[in-house]
Amino acid sequence: MQTLTDPELINHTTLAWKPLPNEGVVLNGARLHLVFWDKKSWNPPVKPDITPSTIKDALGKIVEYVSDALKEYNINPITPDEQESYTGDWQGDLKIKDIVQAIEGLVKSPGPELPNATDGNRLYVVIMPPGIRPSDPKLAGVNGEHDSGGNPKVHYAWVTWSKFDDLTASLSHELIEACTNPEPPHGWTFAKEEICDVCHYAGQYKGIQVAAYAKPDGSVHVPPRAKLSAAAGDCA
Numbered sequence: 001m002q003t004l005t006d007p008e009l010i011n012h013t014t015l016a017w018k019p020l021p022n023e024g025v026v027l028n029g030a031r032l033h034l035v036f037w038d039k040k041s042w043n044p045p046v047k048p049d050i051t052p053s054t055i056k057d058a059l060g061k062i063v064e065y066v067s068d069a070l071k072e073y074n075i076n077p078i079t080p081d082e083q084e085s086y087t088g089d090w091q092g093d094l095k096i097k098d099i100v101q102a103i104e105g106l107v108k109s110p111g112p113e114l115p116n117a118t119d120g121n122r123l124y125v126v127i128m129p130p131g132i133r134p135s136d137p138k139l140a141g142v143n144g145e146h147d148s149g150g151n152p153k154v155h156y157a158w159v160t161w162s163k164f165d166d167l168t169a170s171l172s173h174e175l176i177e178a179c180t181n182p183e184p185p186h187g188w189t190f191a192k193e194e195i196c197d198v199c200h201y202a203g204q205y206k207g208i209q210v211a212a213y214a215k216p217d218g219s220v221h222v223p224p225r226a227k228l229s230a231a232a233g234d235c236a
């Protein structure tokens with residue numbers, strides 16, 4: 001994987017590659033459904049100042065930023081669902097297949113807050129409480145990931161975090177990639193690397209931390225008023 005170093009990003013913001021849409025699989029006009037992992041961890045909240053409401057407040061800005069990125073690829077913006085879902089209490093070793101199974105469960109028994117849950121255009125985004133993360137060894141050090149799986153097929157992402165900046169940066173990263181490449185590797189990539197992975201940077205947008213992304217012409221969008229941080233790009 002090629003990533004840009006700091007001086008390269010500042011002095012040379014055009015990548016060596018042009019992106020390929022591959023088979024052109026994208027999530028156009030996706031509906032975003034937040035899933036808070038482990039209900040017990042969120043109620044009462046993990047920290048007094050970090051609640052589902054705090055995250056949903058930041059989500060408006062994140063969705064705005066992500067929609068600008070999607071526009072570059074002629075992809076219609078995402079719209080968050082009004083309601084969120086929670087998984088049951090969780091104990092023990094957490095694997096990615098557990099996340100997929102939990103989302104499949106939501107799809108099969110959606111409940112009144114989540115009508116039409118089988119809509120293939122819905123993107124499920126799982127928010128982990130601080131400190132909880134999948135244990136799969138290949139995900140060591142990874143703050144988030146997106147993919148598709150299950151039967152019926154669901155498009156999903158998950159993010160883990162320790163600081164709020166990590167969460168918003170990871171969330172913006174995964175939302176951008178989950179819409180441009182929802183079924184890897186059949187969407188937009190630069191030489192197989194996804195459009196945020198090639199940048200590996202985050203900056204500020206309206207007071208929150210968001211991920212840089214590459215545009216179809218190979219240039220890199222560095223977030224406005226960027227305070228570059230190499231830490232926030234560690235998502236898959």
Ligand SMILES: [Zn+2]
Nearest residue numbers: 194197235236
């Ligand atoms: Zn990524």
